[in-house]
Amino acid sequence: MILPALKWRDMTGMDRQSLIEDIKKNVISALNLGDMSASDIADDAEFFGDSGLGLDSVDALELVVMIESKYSVSVDNKDDVKKIFRSPAALADFVMARSK
């Protein structure tokens, strides 16, 4: 059974900036980033690679599950994962585009 995709705006009434902040909070809790808070992460902070948060491929898949459950947006192609999950801002744009 696939749940009907709820539009994030319908659910929450959030604008882009609030969505980015919300994403940061959900990333921290999904990835067990412990003592970090949303303000520690820049909007365009790189999720992957050594310069940013240093997340790896399993984290990316953890985030796939997270956006599906929190924003009802699914990612079907594994090859897209790294592109979509580049940064909190990029992820917010993806969620917004998919919810239109």
Next chain:
Amino acid sequence: MNSAPLIVSIGACTCAGQGAEKLWNAVLEGRPLFGRQTIFDSPRFGNKKFGIAPINHSWLGHGISNCGCILLSALDEALENLNLPRGANSGVFLGTSIGGVLDAENMLAKYLDRGGVPDIGVLGKYECSYMAEFVAKRLGCKGACSTFSTACSSSGIAIAEACEAISSGELELAVVCGADSLSRTTVNGFGSLMLLSDSDSRPFDANRDGINLGEGAGVIVLASESFAYNHSLKPIAHISGWGLSADAYHATAPRPDGDGAARAMKLAVELAGISPKDISFYCAHGTGTRGNDLSEAQALRSVFGDVPPPFSSIKGVVGHTLGASGVLNVIVSAFCASRSIIPPSAGFRTVDPQIGLSPVGAPIHAQIEHVLSASFGFGGNNSCAVVSRRGVRARPEIRHGKTSAVYVFGSHEIGGNGAIDASGLLKDIPQLKKRKWAKLQQMALEVARPLELSRLSERIDTNRIGVCWGTGLGMTDEIEKFLTATIKKRESEPIPTSFVNSVHNAPPSLLAMHFGFKGLNSAATAGEISFECALKQAFSSLRTGKLDAVLACAGDMTNKWADDFARYRRDSSAYPSSDYSAAHLLGGDLLMSGMRPKFRIIGVFNRARASTPKAERDMIAEDFKRFEFDLSKIDAFFSLPPVGKFARKFSENLQSELGYSFKMISPLSDNYSKSGGIFCAADRTEGRYFAHWNLSSTGFVGILIFERV
């Protein structure tokens, strides 16, 4: 010197049907055999295709799991034409990734759905070692009974350990099994990692998109040359070399340069006393994922140069059978060598420019001397075997690495007194680094750190340092977390990290990554004697010169389900259980310069318990003679408090037969890994010669003889 082990019988049960012959014909035909599964409800992955094996339903009524039924079908075939002489010195080696987890899932699903009293009894099937013990009892095997669970390389490790036992003369006959059935755990786990193919898998193809999970079991019966000769057993093929290694790179992804896989290949070829150009065919792991096939191709290039031998993967036909894949590859390799046909690789159409190699397109008739067979697992756990048409003079020892003795250089233990507070573990490691490590992994690392292992790599080649881990129940918390989330939320939120951490070999692969140890990396499981099985593997790897140092360790954790089951099966006295982990640094002569050993290990082994205490005493005396050691020389005989009425009586009577009273390693048997504290206990005890006897609640014993130096 002993010869290479002979493969004297085989059996298989896969989605190609019951029988090894059916598997071979399906592989030659090269047609995928995948379909939908109806074993359990799967809202999220119901559209995926799987390789479903036939179940012999007559076994299900006997409390055997699906996985066990598939294994028994393969076993029956392997034994059909083989008159196993009673009293042969034989053992059982099993590789399985998840064993009978399906039954535990069904129980949990029912319980979460309807509540009530959970049917705790089925949890016995969750223990990976239960199938091996069932097989050993059914066949009357009195020797070693060991299970290895290192994800997809599980049965590759079981094969290597069985070959060690035969070539060292410990056993005359070894029944090697590999089995896994479909489960919510693996379907949702691989699904959440986006590794399941949308259609039929295409190993090595440019457009490959993942695996088809396949159910399957394979059995090979190995015999020593003299035993086969004396009992007129005709060999199908020979296993003339085996090699194990670790990537020490990532929890799931293989090293992109294939270095770990290449080392396992080279070790197997070296042990067989041949060179890479003697390999006529490579039976690939070839899962059909983007990462594996690319890394495996790199490994092939680094071993064979730009023109590797013909290679194929059977996974485009029968899928990825996880713990069974190592044995099934060896069975196909044995057919290939004995029938002089190289099988094709199903599903391949287009060359991947990144790989630049094409597997075999159609069957090739050719004289085949040696086949290299591979299986690689999560955590960068690699195993390879050389399957040969004719016997070669085996060299089970790597001569340049030979040591005169095996020593224990340091020991450490943590826990053993209720639950450990996880927040107190690895305090100096930042949360960002350890956030994905499960509690048992953190315990394994915490207990190993005082052994100052980082300094080892300055003096010893890290390719020759191994990790042998023993665990009775493995990552119970992670499995529980993963399954509860999966079942409760109807597969909408599987947790990839918990799946990755759920494999029994998650702790040793973390240790390998943390310390950079790239030798053998193993996870043995055998109930209360899991540590002894791990120690035995460490001992034989060092004694035969395959490694220079090994971290031999064990750990288990307290878990509500496990405690309920223990109360149900064993005894209520020792529960609730504790968190406990122990680690020991073992090494040979090379470590002697610069380090002072505490103990020398004289012998370590596992076998079935004798029927009476008197017979057990006689057997122990025989065992000791094998190591040229006299029972009367022992200063202290260690054991653990027996659990259950029968074990208590047996232990009491054995002590009076032996004329020793056992010294208890710990006052409570409240953790499967408690025997891991043996060297710590001996450190606190006077005397020179020590022995240890440990009885598992399923009727097997682990025995250790060692000396203070």
